[in-house]
Amino acid sequence: MQSFDQIFPRKNTNSVKWDSIKATYNKEDLLPLWVADMDFMAPQPVIDALATYTRQGIFGYSVVPETLYQAIQDWEKTHYNYQLAKEDILFSPGVVPSIGVAIQAYTKAGESVLIHDPVYHPFANMVKANQRNLVTSSLKIKDGHFVMDLVDMEEKIKDQHVKMLILCNPHNPGGRVWTKEELIACGRLCQKYGVIVISDEIHQDLVFAPHQHRSFHTLDPEFAEFSIILTAATKTFNLAAVKISMVYIKNPALKKAFQAVQNATEQNTINTFGYVATEAAYQKGKAWRKELLRYLAENITFTQNFLQTHLPKVNVMIPEGTYLMWLDFRTYGLSPKALEDKLIQEAGVVLNNGAIFGEGGRGFMRLNVACPKETLAEGLERIRGVFGE
Secondary structure (H helix, E strand, O other), X not given: OOOOOOOOOOOOOOOHHHHOHHHHHOOOOOEEOOOOOOOOOOOHHXXXXXXHHHHOOOOOOOOOOHHHXXXXXHHXXXXXXXXXXXXXXXXEOOHHHHHXXXXXXXXXXXXXXXXXEOOOOHHHHHHHHOOOEEEEEEOEEEOOEEEOOHHHHHXXXXXXXXXXXXXXXXXXXXXXXXXXXXXXXXXXXXXXXXXXXXXXXXXXXXXXXXXXXXXXXXXXXXXXXXXXXXXXXXXXXXXXXXXXXXXXXXXXXXXXXXXXXXXXXXXXXXXXXXXXXXHHHHHHOHHHHHHHHHHHHHHHHHHHXXXXXXXXXXXXXXXXXXXXXXXXXXXXXXXXXXXXXXXXXHHOEEOEEHHHHOHHHOOEEEEEOXXXXXXXXXXXXXXXXXXXX
């Protein structure tokens, strides 16, 4: 089994996480703990499958293998008791492109789309880029984690005539794994007002016990009538570069509308390496994922203890899922730009500025702990050297 402590040099590999830093910040020797990919080698069975495909040496057009459909169905049934027929599964280059397709398929220009605040920033970008009206509902912090404000959501759904909700489950950047009761309440609200739900579940496999991921479709059979699921193996197995995701749609009318936009924009053409990697990951990656979750949990605990000991003014939201930690620097009284500049110029560490996730993210930073513990410890020590007392 792979050692997640091993450090793999990623500079000069065209890595967004490592090689875009100089162009972004005009500064060398910054430690990247930002972009949401992992500094871990992919599972060996995936590497082997891709190598086997590469050795055959011909890279022509390909079809989706039946074995891939079966691998997806088996994975969802085994891990989430989610029953999928082959006909329920569509493919897309990524979750964000799928959000764009869904916006075009299910809403018209000027209509309202609701997202939470803070939340993964491409949600807002895609809504605005497609000339839809962006409506946000602020998440509340209760007992150290995010909760939905259903009263606020309902008011905005009614007042703004919301047509679509883009849901992040598990939540990025807060790491919240929504409970069955929370998701049902959200679903009932959307059902009441005829709101289509686009559920981004790409972090579904990165959930820590005793928390459990529940796909939106599994909560109530009726929910599949007004929702679609977006997910991928790429986040779980560190395969972002192979550019593939899945779209699960059980309602024939929703599927037809989604496919119509895909066909008009060629958003249904997938890199064959994505097919190969996803099938291998789902068929042979279970043990790797188990060890990954253990290692990530250790890194999260290490970070929590470090901050409590050395940086008690930084409040941390302990993630129930994902490898992202939401750090609250508001007690320092810095603007988002001043906070980011201090981390960059003085600490030499790159985190994601919380403000990009919405107004509710001002004064926060998002930390990626999916790296060898040595790298993580160095980053935390750099932050301590500037913000410690």
